[in-house]
Structure formats: C-alpha cells, structure tokens
Amino acid sequence: MGGAMLSLGFYVPSAGKEATIVKTTEAEGFGVELNAWIHIDTSGKVTIFSHRAEMGQGVYQAIPQIIAEELEVNLDEVNIVFAKGDNKKYGNQVTGGSSSVRTTYKNLLKLSATAREMLMEAAANRWKVSRAECYAESGHVFHKPSKRKYHYGELVLDASKLQAPEQVTLKKRSEYKLIGKPLRRQDTRMKTNGTAIFGLDKEIPGMLYAVVERNPRLRGVVKSVDDTDALKVPGVKRVVKVRMGVFSTYREGVAVVADSAWQAMQGRKALRVTWDDTGFEHQNTEQIFRRQADELKNNEGLSFKTQGDVNAILNGASDKIDVVYQTPYQQHACMEPLNCVAHWQGDKVEIWGPIQAPDWVQDYISKEMNLPRENVIVNMTFLGGGFGRKAFMDYPHEAVVISKVIGAPVQVVWTREDDMTQGPYRPGISYRCEGVVTNGEISAFKVKMAGQNNDHWRGGPKDKPNRSTSEGLLKPYFDSIKNLSIQDIPFETPIPTMWWRSVYASTNGFAYESFLDELAVAAGKDPLEFRRSYLKDERAQKLIDRMQEVSGWKKRKKGDGFGVAITECFNSTVGQVVKVSKQPSGGVKIDRVWAVMDCGWYVNPDTIKAQVEGSIVMALGAATMHEIRFEDGLTVQKNFYAYPMPRIYDIPPIEVYIMENDADAGGVGEPGLPAFAPALTNAIFDLTGKRIRKLPFDLNTVSS
Amino acid sequence: MLMATVSCKINGKDQTLEVDPQMPLLWAIRDVARLKGTKYGCGVAQCGACVLHLNGEAVRSCVTRVTRAEGQKVVTIEGLSENNDHPLQVAWQEIDVPQCGYCHSGQIMSAAVLLRENPNPTDQDIDRAMGGNICRCGTYPRIRKAIHRAAEMLRSGGKRNGTDL
Ligand code: FES
Ligand code: FES
Numbered sequence: 001m002g003g004a005m006l007s008l009g010f011y012v013p014s015a016g017k018e019a020t021i022v023k024t025t026e027a028e029g030f031g032v033e034l035n036a037w038i039h040i041d042t043s044g045k046v047t048i049f050s051h052r053a054e055m056g057q058g059v060y061q062a063i064p065q066i067i068a069e070e071l072e073v074n075l076d077e078v079n080i081v082f083a084k085g086d087n088k089k090y091g092n093q094v095t096g097g098s099s100s101v102r103t104t105y106k107n108l109l110k111l112s113a114t115a116r117e118m119l120m121e122a123a124a125n126r127w128k129v130s131r132a133e134c135y136a137e138s139g140h141v142f143h144k145p146s147k148r149k150y151h152y153g154e155l156v157l158d159a160s161k162l163q164a165p166e167q168v169t170l171k172k173r174s175e176y177k178l179i180g181k182p183l184r185r186q187d188t189r190m191k192t193n194g195t196a197i198f199g200l201d202k203e204i205p206g207m208l209y210a211v212v213e214r215n216p217r218l219r220g221v222v223k224s225v226d227d228t229d230a231l232k233v234p235g236v237k238r239v240v241k242v243r244m245g246v247f248s249t250y251r252e253g254v255a256v257v258a259d260s261a262w263q264a265m266q267g268r269k270a271l272r273v274t275w276d277d278t279g280f281e282h283q284n285t286e287q288i289f290r291r292q293a294d295e296l297k298n299n300e301g302l303s304f305k306t307q308g309d310v311n312a313i314l315n316g317a318s319d320k321i322d323v324v325y326q327t328p329y330q331q332h333a334c335m336e337p338l339n340c341v342a343h344w345q346g347d348k349v350e351i352w353g354p355i356q357a358p359d360w361v362q363d364y365i366s367k368e369m370n371l372p373r374e375n376v377i378v379n380m381t382f383l384g385g386g387f388g389r390k391a392f393m394d395y396p397h398e399a400v401v402i403s404k405v406i407g408a409p410v411q412v413v414w415t416r417e418d419d420m421t422q423g424p425y426r427p428g429i430s431y432r433c434e435g436v437v438t439n440g441e442i443s444a445f446k447v448k449m450a451g452q453n454n455d456h457w458r459g460g461p462k463d464k465p466n467r468s469t470s471e472g473l474l475k476p477y478f479d480s481i482k483n484l485s486i487q488d489i490p491f492e493t494p495i496p497t498m499w500w501r502s503v504y505a506s507t508n509g510f511a512y513e514s515f516l517d518e519l520a521v522a523a524g525k526d527p528l529e530f531r532r533s534y535l536k537d538e539r540a541q542k543l544i545d546r547m548q549e550v551s552g553w554k555k556r557k558k559g560d561g562f563g564v565a566i567t568e569c570f571n572s573t574v575g576q577v578v579k580v581s582k583q584p585s586g587g588v589k590i591d592r593v594w595a596v597m598d599c600g601w602y603v604n605p606d607t608i609k610a611q612v613e614g615s616i617v618m619a620l621g622a623a624t625m626h627e628i629r630f631e632d633g634l635t636v637q638k639n640f641y642a643y644p645m646p647r648i649y650d651i652p653p654i655e656v657y658i659m660e661n662d663a664d665a666g667g668v669g670e671p672g673l674p675a676f677a678p679a680l681t682n683a684i685f686d687l688t689g690k691r692i693r694k695l696p697f698d699l700n701t702v703s704s
Numbered sequence: 705m706l707m708a709t710v711s712c713k714i715n716g717k718d719q720t721l722e723v724d725p726q727m728p729l730l731w732a733i734r735d736v737a738r739l740k741g742t743k744y745g746c747g748v749a750q751c752g753a754c755v756l757h758l759n760g761e762a763v764r765s766c767v768t769r770v771t772r773a774e775g776q777k778v779v780t781i782e783g784l785s786e787n788n789d790h791p792l793q794v795a796w797q798e799i800d801v802p803q804c805g806y807c808h809s810g811q812i813m814s815a816a817v818l819l820r821e822n823p824n825p826t827d828q829d830i831d832r833a834m835g836g837n838i839c840r841c842g843t844y845p846r847i848r849k850a851i852h853r854a855a856e857m858l859r860s861g862g863k864r865n866g867t868d869l
Contacts, residue, residue: 054804055804056802056803056804056805056841057803058803184797184798184800185800185802187802187805188796188797188800188801188802188805189788189797190805191802191805191808192781192788192792192793192796192797192801192802192808192812193741193781193782193784193785193788193793194739194740194741194742194780194781194782194809195741195782196805197740198743198805198806200740200743200744201740203738203740209735234707234724235724260727260731260735260736261731261734261735262724262727262728262731262735263724266726333840334804334806334840335743335745335751335753335804335806335807335838335839335840335841336743336745336804336806337744337745382804382805383804384743384804384805384806384807385804385806385840385841386804387840415747416745416746416747416748606800610800610803610843610846611803613842613843613845613846614803614841614842614843615842616842617839617841617842617844618840618841618842639746639747639748639750640746640748640750640751640838641748641750645751645838645840646842646844647834647835647838647844648830648831648834648835648837648839648844648847648848649831649835651842651844651845653845654845
C-alpha cells in the first residue's frame with residue numbers, strides 16, 4: 001500500500017461510546033481499537049478491509065455494500081481484502097453471534113460518509129467553490145453549476161491533508177441506492193470456477209503436509225509411539241508428537257509429516273500409538289441423558305429468572321403439564337474440514353487458514369508460543385463453512401507447533417473423520433418444562449435446563465447459571481407471564497462443547513416453543529393467537545400478522561398439519577409456519593415452510609433469504625437426520641454415512657419474508673435456525689396428535 | 705512402492721504426473737497438478753465435493769485411482785469453461801447460489817453432466833442427478849433453480865462453450 005492515499009478508520013474509545021473517525025497517519029497515536037479501514041489510492045481504487053471472516057454468510061458482500069453507499073462508489077469497483085488478525089487495530093474480529101453487521105454498521109456508515117465529505121471538500125477547495133454546489137457519485141465529485149468533475153483518485157492527496165469533519169449527515173433509508181437492495185455477491189464468481197482460495201487450497205513455497213492421529217477420547221495422552229512403519233511410507237518425512245490447546249486443557253496427538261496430504265494419511269495408517277486414557281470418565285450418550293433426567297427430577301439448579309410464585313402453583317395444581325424435551329449433541333460438519341497453514345520463522349510465525357476469530361488466534365498463539373503479539377500474523381482465507389467451529393484455536397495451534405518442530409512451513413489437514421470425531425460439539429441438553437393453564441391462561445411456567453455450558457471452557461463462573469438459559473425465548477414473555485421460573489442445572493462431562501449455529505437458541509427454542517404449543521393446546525386456543533396474546537410488543541404483533549398472511553394460517557382447519565414457532569436470536573426474531581401431510585407409506589412429508597424474519601435495518605435482502613433457507617436446511621438435518629453419540633468415550637459417527645446430511649431431494653419449498661422497519665440491525669446468519677424444529681414438530685402434533693419431545697426423530701416413521 | 709507416471713489431458717492440456725499409483729485422483733489433481741478447485745469433503749464417496757469429469761463422466765475423484773486417468777481426459781471446474789461462462793456458471797452467478805462456496809465445484813460438475821444428458825430436466829431428474837452432492841450451507845433451493853435456469857438458457861440457444869458440453 002505505497003504512495004499517496006486517503007486511509008480512514010474508526011476508533012472506538014470504549015464500549016457504548018460513539019466512534020471517532022481518524023486518518024491512518026493519526027492512527028498510531030490512538031494505539032488501540034482502530035477499526036475497519038477504507039483506503040483510496042491516487043488511481044481512485046478503493047480498497048476495503050473486511051475484518052470479519054467470510055464463511056458463507058455474506059459479510060464479504062455486506063460490509064462493502066454498506067461502505068459503498070455512503071462513500072458513493074460503485075460496488076463492483078471496490079477491492080475487498082481480508083484484514084489480518086489484530087484486535088488492537090480492528091476491534092473484535094470474532095465472527096460469531098451474527099454480529100458483523102449489527103455491531104459495526106453505524107460506524108461503517110459514518111466512516112464512509114466522512115471519507116466522502118473530505119473528498120468533496122478537497123474538490124470544492126480546488127475549484128474554489130462552495131461545498132454546497134458539489135455532489136459525489138460513482139467515485140467522482142461533481143460541481144453542479146459548471147459540470148466539472150474529479151475522480152476520487154485525483155482528490156485523495158488533498159483530502160488526506162484535511163481534518164476529518166466531526167459531524168456528517170447520513171442518508172435516510174429512503175435515499176439508499178445500495179443498502180436494502182438484493183445486489184449480487186462479490187464473491188460468487190470466484191466460487192463458480194474454483195478460484196476462491198479456501199484454507200485447504202493455500203500453498204506456500206516449501207510447504208509440507210501433516211495429518212495428526214489425535215486421542216480418540218479427546219482427553220487422553222500419548223503413552224507410546226511406534227513410527228517404524230510410518231516412516232517407511234514414501235513421502236513421509238517426520239513423525240512428531242504434538243500437544244494443542246482444547247479449551248483450558250490440552251489434547252495430544254502424533255503428526256505424520258509428508259510431501260503430500262495423501263502420503264501423510266498413508267503414513268498415519270502405519271503408525272502405532274497407544275494412549276493413556278485414565279483420569280477422566282468415558283462417556284456413553286445413554287448415561288449422559290440418564291444423568292440429565294435424574295438432575296431434572298431431583299435438582300432445582302440455579303435461578304436464571306424467577307418471578308411470582310411458580311412452585312406453589314405447580315405444587316397445588318391437579319393437572320399440571322410436566323414434560324421433558326431432549327436435544328442431541330451435534331457436530332458442525334463444515335463442508336471444508338479443518339486445516340491450517342503455519343510458517344514458523346524463528347522469532348515470528350505466520351498463519352493462513354479458514355479462521356473465524358483471527359484476533360483470538362493471534363492472542364492465543366502469542367501466549368502459548370511465547371511470542372510478542374505483533375510477531376504472530378494471522379491471515380484469513382475463505383471459509384468452507386464455520387458455524388462456530390472455526391472460532392477455535394486447536395487447529396492453528398497444532399500447525400504452529402508442527403512447523404516449529406520441523407522447521408518448515410506446514411499445512412495440517414484434518415480428515416472428515418478427524419473433524420467429526422474430535423469435537424467440540426453442540427451440547428446435548430434436556431429440559432424439564434412444567435406449567436399450569438387456568439381459564440385458558442398460563443398461570444405457571446417453569447423450565448429447567450440440564451446441559452453443558454459452553455462458557456465453562458473459557459473459565460466462566462460455575463456458580464452462575466448459563467447466561468444463555470433463555471436464549472431463543474422472546475423477551476415480552478417475561479412481562480406477560482407473571483409466574484415464571486427459568487433454572488439452569490450445571491452439568492459437566494469431559495466432552496468439549498462449543499457454539500453451533502444459533503447456539504443455545506437452537507436447543508432452547510425446541511423446548512420453549514414446543515412447551516408453549518402444549519400450553520396452547522391445554523388452553524384450547526389457536527397456538528399462534530395464544531402466542532400473540534403474550535407478545536405485547538408492536539414488532540412481534542406485526543410479525544404474527546405477516547406470518548398469518550403469508551401462510552394462509554387463518555384459512556387452515558385444525559388437523560390440517562400446520563405448526564408454528566417464533567424464536568429470538570442475536571437481536572432478530574424469526575417466525576416459522578410449517579405444513580406437513582401424511583405419506584401413504586406411513587411417514588410425514590413437509591409440504592412447505594414459511595419464514596418471516598424481523599432483523600430491523602438490513603443490508604441485502606437476498607443474502608438474508610439465503611441465510612434463512614440455509615438455516616432451515618441445517619435445522620432439518622439436526623431435527624430429523626443426525627446426532628453425535630458416544631460409546632465408552634469414543635464418538636460413534638465418523639463420516640457422512642453415519643451422520644446423514646439433508647440432500648437436495650429432502651428440501652421442501654421454503655418461502656422467506658423480511659419485515660420492514662427502522663429498528664436497529666439484528667443478526668441474520670443464525671436466527672433463521674431455531675424456530676424450524678419446533679414449528680415442524682408442532683405441525684406433526686396438529687396432523688397426528690403425536691407430540692415429539694426428543695430430537696432427532698425420523699420423518700418416515702413418525703406417524704405410525 | 706514404485707512411483708507411476710500417469711499421462712493424461714487435464715483441462716485440454718497434456719500432462720504427465722509422477723505419482724504413487726495408489727493415490728486417489730483427487731489428491732493428484734490438487735497436490736500434484738496443483739488445481740485446487742476440486743475439493744476434499746469426505747474421502748469416501750459420500751459428499752460429491754470432489755466431482756470432476758473423467759472422459760465426460762462425473763466421477764468422485766476421492767475414490768478414483770489416479771491410474772484410471774492414464775490416457776484419458778480429465779476436466780475440473782477450472783476447465784469447465786474459459787471465462788466462467790458455462791450456462792451453469794452464469795445461472796449460478798445470476799441466482800447467487802453459493803454461500804461458503806466449498807461444495808459448488810462439485811455441484812456444478814455434477815449438474816454439467818446432467819444437463820448434457822438431459823437438457824430439460826424435471827425436478828425429479830435433478831433430485832436423482834444431484835442427490836450425491838451435499839451442501840452444508842443448504843443452498844439446495846437455489847441449486848435447483850439455477851439448473852432449471854441454465855437449461856432454459858441452453859434451450860434458447862445460450863452459450864455452449866463448455867469444454868465437454
Ligand atoms: S470427497 Fe469425494 S465424495 Fe466426498
Ligand atoms: S455453499 Fe457451503 S457447503 Fe455448499
């Protein structure tokens with residue numbers, strides 16, 4: 001990035017405060033948290049650094065689409081570059097919680113408008129005219145009366161010497177030319193001809209390949225290694241013991257390093273490793289869920305939210321509903337298995353990979369390898385899926401360790417089997433739901449959750465309830481249900497768990513929204529109108545109107561096979577209606593899914609539709625096709641034949657609608673997922689009278 | 705183990721690969737011929753990420769020995785068209801099919817054989833031809849739409865400059 005240019009970023013003084021826009025030359029003085037750069041060089045080329053990972057959710061499109069709007073440039077003339085990991089410079093880069101747009105868009109709009117204003121001022125100064133006579137469009141500043149113009153490249157040098165204005169006027173939503181439009185994604189063309197570089201495609205000169213035999217029980221250590229035969233395999237260069245972080249503990253493995261990935265895999269087959277698997281429990285899935293059932297029966301757990309006097313009402317009721325819902329462990333199963341390239345260079349290391357949290361990797365490697373932060377350079381490639389799994393440090397860590405030992409750049413390649421058997425997983429969780437309905441109203445509502453807390457690996461407090469105990473449940477319920485109790489029973493296993501697309505909303509949503517359906521049935525009410533009566537909130541009311549309108553809800557008859565669910569996730573609310581019918585063969589078929597998303601202010605409606613479609617497909621798999629199970633501490637499912645994925649012929653028609661309002665932006669990559677499973681099982685109840693309380697279940701046998 | 709010499713045409717160019725004869729074509733294409741567009745997803749013929757064309761047929765290169773390519777024609781996603789303008793690629797771009805994009809080399813290569821054999825596929829034909837390709841991001845509704853769109857382009861005399869269409 002040599003030569004004259006205008007470079008802007010923003011500096012966020014502290015959480016909650018408004019950002020200050022600064023030029024790169026001033027940036028040094030700020031030292032910390034300088035975010036998301038725009039560079040314009042003298043040719044007029046605009047480069048935008050995307051500091052977030054692109055894993056399919058469309059941030060590579062969304063961030064430039066926001067910037068181009070206020071900067072007044074054409075989107076296809078913008079050069080998009082992935083920023084390196086550096087949270088001192090870009091702020092939080094962890095691409096999770098559907099946060100990329102909702103937490104940065106206001107600053108990005110301001111940043112872009114600031115750059116535009118400076119370019120306009122530079123032009124006005126040069127023409128010696130009033131700034132008010134000028135306007136910006138398509139990367140140019142125009143002088144209206146004289147029809148003169150400069151392209152941005154001609155102005156950057158002057159602009160870079162100006163003071164950034166303190167105040168800029170942002171466009172109204174009605175004035176947007178790009179934001180809110182279904183513009184095509186900038187990364188699509190690279191993804192139709194094989195030129196997009198994913199982690200696994202990264203090559204650097206002299207790079208070797210490693211595959212690692214890791215402890216199959218996740219927590220064991222290496223007892224002995226016999227590498228005699230492995231080293232005889234052609235292409236195999238070294239066999240190296242590795243130890244990489246798994247949360248607050250470590251995992252051990254033995255790496256086979258070779259000239260090609262496949263040769264390394266052959267070498268691994270010839271390796272003989274024995275493990276010491278003592279000192280931790282070897283889990284069985286049955287036993288995990290039995291323990292959860294016992295906890296739910298015997299334990300109150302920690303209070304997440306308590307209002308009114310739920311227990312007294314429950315104890316005094318003769319006809320309370322008391323049911324348990326169960327959701328399984330799940331694997332992310334990103335289409336691109338984990339992999340990472342590292343090049344250890346003595347006093348520094350450079351890393352390339354499909355990485356969701358480059359700044360975390362930088363911090364972690366710096367600490368583990370005893371290197372100054374700035375000597376850990378983390379580059380993001382495109383990610384072949386992420387879903388939470390690629391926000392974790394283990395696979396970069398092992399690449400760095402191996403590169404250091406062998407003294408050469410190396411790519412660690414995980415096989416599908418490694419990826420599926422090594423976790424971390426979405427935790428399997430059980431919920432006990434107790435409720436009483438009196439005169440058609442909920443008089444007591446109690447949900448207890450027993451399942452692993454993802455925060456515990458980060459050292460989260462164990463005497464506090466899971467902060468996500470009610471994730472998924474819409475907040476207005478807290479105002480309208482007077483007697484309510486939500487409890488978390490701490491539950492541990494040696495199995496590492498991690499965020500999985502939409503996190504706890506993906507499991508909570510099933511329990512809460514199925515339970516609400518049971519309460520509606522007990523109240524003898526239409527399940528959607530029943531929800532409406534508790535959701536005293538304008539946006540929720542409008543969402544319900546829209547759901548009814550698009551799905552023909554009011555025209556349906558009881559028993560037609562319609563089900564509904566509404567969930568909240570990362571500041572967006574999604575309602576889904578599912579319609580099912582009986583198959584002659586005895587199973588149930590999904591005829592159609594209607595999804596309505598309220599995410600407030602949004603960038604690209606087509607990206608949102610794609611994300612909701614994809615979320616529903618992922619939810620379909622998790623609800624009806626696959627789960628991770630453990631036997632004697634070993635993961636049973638090793639590849640797609642045992643963890644079946646939805647296929648093109650499994651997918652029902654999906655209609656997605658987006659609510660229009662001016663509320664603050666919510667997430668879009670994950671919120672489409674949680675409502676699907678309960679809407680589906682509620683529809684099956686409507687059709688068959690059978691209540692499904694345990695996932696996954698088989699659509700082909702459900703009605704028999 | 706002896707190394708083998710496999711001579712074949714890859715994307716229209718004659719190539720000689722010095723490889724272990726046991727090596728699957730997938731890894732030979734990726735790591736020896738250094739064409740990274742063909743992807744590894746499962747290694748056991750379950751996901752279709754590795755689909756390429758061997759003499760015009762869609763094969764799962766992860767379970768195809770490299771020696772099967774001897775004297776044959778291999779076409780990968782990089783060679784499907786010269787300018788990223790095979791009707792399927794154009795339809796994929798029009799409809800913005802990919803999300804993460806990792807599965808789409810395989811999806812497009814599978815769809816290309818379907819369209820060559822059946823320029824007017826029904827939904828059922830698409831189900832049958834594309835059932836071997838997993839998309840974890842769930843782009844299936846758009847894949848279906850894009851195949852129909854490409855078929856329409858072909859029928860109305862759209863471009864036919866795919867290497868083996
Ligand atoms: S990698 Fe060949 S089918 Fe999955
Ligand atoms: S687009 Fe991500 S796997 Fe298909």
